[in-house]
Amino acid sequence: MSEFLANIPFLAVAALICVALYIMMSQRNLIKVVMGVVILESAVNLFLVTLGYREGGVAPIFTNAPGTLMVLPVPQALTLTSIVIGVATTALMLSMIMLIYRHTGETDAEKSRKVKG
Amino acid sequence: MDALTAHSSILAIAIPLFAAFLTPLVGKLGARTRNVFVVVVLAFVEFLVLVLARDIYANGIHLYTLGAVSPSLAIPEHYMVPVRIVLEVDGLGVFMGIISATVALAGAIYSISCMKHETGQDRFYTLLLLLTVGMLGIQFTGDLFNLFVFLEILSISGAALAAFRTRFIDAVEGGFKYLIVSTVAALMVLLATGLFYGQYNLLNIAAIADVMQYTALDKIALALLIVALLTKSGGVPSHWWVPDTYTPAPAGTSPMIYAATLACMSTMFRVAFTLYGVKMSVATIGWLIIIAGLLSMFVGVTMALRQTDVKRLMAYHVISQGGYMLLGVGVGIAVLGDPQALAAYGREAVAGGLFHVMNHAFFKGLLLLTGEALFFRLGTRNLNRMGGMGRNMKWTCAFFLIGALAISGVPPLNGFASKLMIYEASYQLNPMLTIIAMMVSIMTLASFTKVFQSAFTGPELPEYKEVREVPLSMKLGMGILAGATLFISLFPSLVVNTIVYPAADALLNQAGYIGAVMGGG
Numbered sequence: 001m002s003e004f005l006a007n008i009p010f011l012a013v014a015a016l017i018c019v020a021l022y023i024m025m026s027q028r029n030l031i032k033v034v035m036g037v038v039i040l041e042s043a044v045n046l047f048l049v050t051l052g053y054r055e056g057g058v059a060p061i062f063t064n065a066p067g068t069l070m071v072l073p074v075p076q077a078l079t080l081t082s083i084v085i086g087v088a089t090t091a092l093m094l095s096m097i098m099l100i101y102r103h104t105g106e107t108d109a110e111k112s113r114k115v116k117g
Numbered sequence: 118m119d120a121l122t123a124h125s126s127i128l129a130i131a132i133p134l135f136a137a138f139l140t141p142l143v144g145k146l147g148a149r150t151r152n153v154f155v156v157v158v159l160a161f162v163e164f165l166v167l168v169l170a171r172d173i174y175a176n177g178i179h180l181y182t183l184g185a186v187s188p189s190l191a192i193p194e195h196y197m198v199p200v201r202i203v204l205e206v207d208g209l210g211v212f213m214g215i216i217s218a219t220v221a222l223a224g225a226i227y228s229i230s231c232m233k234h235e236t237g238q239d240r241f242y243t244l245l246l247l248l249t250v251g252m253l254g255i256q257f258t259g260d261l262f263n264l265f266v267f268l269e270i271l272s273i274s275g276a277a278l279a280a281f282r283t284r285f286i287d288a289v290e291g292g293f294k295y296l297i298v299s300t301v302a303a304l305m306v307l308l309a310t311g312l313f314y315g316q317y318n319l320l321n322i323a324a325i326a327d328v329m330q331y332t333a334l335d336k337i338a339l340a341l342l343i344v345a346l347l348t349k350s351g352g353v354p355s356h357w358w359v360p361d362t363y364t365p366a367p368a369g370t371s372p373m374i375y376a377a378t379l380a381c382m383s384t385m386f387r388v389a390f391t392l393y394g395v396k397m398s399v400a401t402i403g404w405l406i407i408i409a410g411l412l413s414m415f416v417g418v419t420m421a422l423r424q425t426d427v428k429r430l431m432a433y434h435v436i437s438q439g440g441y442m443l444l445g446v447g448v449g450i451a452v453l454g455d456p457q458a459l460a461a462y463g464r465e466a467v468a469g470g471l472f473h474v475m476n477h478a479f480f481k482g483l484l485l486l487t488g489e490a491l492f493f494r495l496g497t498r499n500l501n502r503m504g505g506m507g508r509n510m511k512w513t514c515a516f517f518l519i520g521a522l523a524i525s526g527v528p529p530l531n532g533f534a535s536k537l538m539i540y541e542a543s544y545q546l547n548p549m550l551t552i553i554a555m556m557v558s559i560m561t562l563a564s565f566t567k568v569f570q571s572a573f574t575g576p577e578l579p580e581y582k583e584v585r586e587v588p589l590s591m592k593l594g595m596g597i598l599a600g601a602t603l604f605i606s607l608f609p610s611l612v613v614n615t616i617v618y619p620a621a622d623a624l625l626n627q628a629g630y631i632g633a634v635m636g637g638g
Binding site for chain 1: 290293
């Protein structure tokens with residue numbers, strides 16, 4: 001049972017990735033496509049955080065630490081970086097959708113598409 | 118000088134990064150000061166890369182550990198594995214570094230006149246410098262997480278540059294597509310990085326390669342990395358973003374986005390050769406890359422034949438010529454497990470593929486710049502509405518001819534030299550590969566003959582009577598790339614022996630790459 005419980009976060013990651021891929025491939029509204037990308041991002045971040053968990057580990061905060069042996073906080077650092085980068089890409093994607101809407105009055109991928117061939 | 122050599126790799130990344138955010142401040146002092154500042158920074162980066170190159174060709178792999186007592190101390194005391202951020206530059210890294218720095222310099226000089234009448238130039242140069250940081254970063258980094266970070270820097274700045282002229286709808290569309298593709302690809306790289314960290318608790322490429330078990334999770338990671346980086350390097354079947362993104366990219370940025378694409382391709386080679394090496398099923402992966410290469414060549418060139426937009430046509434040739442590089446290096450991967458075949462033609466195939474990367478970065482960069490020059494003067498990219506430009510734009514015409522002859526593989530230009538290496542090597546694996554490659558080369562010539570004929574020859578059109586040659590800085594930008602193309606054409610064996618073979622050997626020497634970090638080796 002505990003084996004199953006320990007794997008729940010990984011199952012959640014897999015489910016989120018599937019949801020994200022489905023959204024990106026099935027939706028034509030550009031805002032929804034971006035939502036798919038953001039869900040994919042959350043899935044990867046969740047994956048990294050889950051990897052960082054060590055059972056019984058000591059958080060690397062030096063005040064009042066019970067010992068000197070602590071968990072190396074690499075995955076947490078990675079996740080923070082990845083979240084910051086995610087904000088930048090999401091903002092840029094949304095601003096581009098705004099421009100597309102200003103040009104064409106559409107956020108539908110098929111209707112706003114001008115370049116062909 | 119010694120200190121400069123020791124720190125050259127980190128300085129080549131850090132200087133343009135700080136300069137990027139200083140650019141808006143320097144811009145307050147006037148446009149001319151800012152332009153000089155950007156060009157000086159990029160010229161200094163080029164100088165640093167050359168200093169680094171001299172060091173690497175003399176002393177082997179250059180290692181730089183951030184925060185360590187000595188830059189070459191990758192593994193801290195009391196540790197078994199590298200935990201710090203490590204830059205590891207070998208023959209391949211510096212080879213791509215030279216290409217990126219040169220193209221960035223030419224692109225920035227070209228942009229000065231070309232962007233004169235655009236708004237938001239401060240931000241343009243900021244993005245241009247950030248793109249340079251991304252390109253150099255993914256070549257120089259020694260760990261997978263920084264690979265992801267630099268990939269994102271490259272993607273964000275590349276997409277923002279492609280969409281820079283927001284008054285054109287096709288620019289916004291191209292930038293948006295590039296950003297979506299890049300973000301998803303980068304997340305796949307991050308997922309693969311997580312898969313490695315979960316198994317080995319490592320992020321360093323050399324350290325992971327050292328303990329690689331090729332488990333089921335590693336296979337998933339390999340698939341994620343190859344698919345993500347193939348997408349970023351514009352290989353069929355994920356090539357569709359290339360023409361949409363390259364066509365509207367303003368001024369000198371399309372060659373730079375192209376150099377960034379090549380940087381992603383060489384990262385894919387790094388993953389295949391260094392991270393996995395002989396531990397993966399080399400024949401399967403090699404043939405997959407060869408097939409992707411053949412498809413890219415064929416689909417790219419046939420789509421190019423029917424284009425009427427001059428830059429879009431060139432962008433389809435980007436896909437098609439990318440196929441040659443994939444073919445060359447793919448042959449090398451396919452025979453990686455067979456020492457005899459590797460010595461007989463595998464090494465030459467890898468070198469041919471990499472030589473084509475270099476040649477193509479220069480002459481296709483040049484062609485994209487001439488396409489932009491036509492757009493700058495005529496206000497249209499439609500070939501059917503051009504004509505007789507050879508009279509009014511003599512320099513552009515000459516630069517175009519150099520690029521067009523080189524890309525079609527006409528001797529004695531450098532495109533011929535690298536294609537010949539690929540033909541010779543791939544013929545020994547399978548003659549069919551060479552036949553397809555040669556056929557594509559002929560179709561390339563046909564397609565560029567069409568551009569030359571419709572843009573530069575023919576009677577003078579009344580509406581373009583007043584068109585003049587492009588300003589000096591644009592000629593200078595094109596001149597740098599044309600000069601590089603002609604230099605390689607005149608001294609192919611010198612270039613191949615000094616920088617291309619070291620790059621190919623760096624790919625094949627997995628033990629050396631691991632040993633530089635882990636010791637022993």
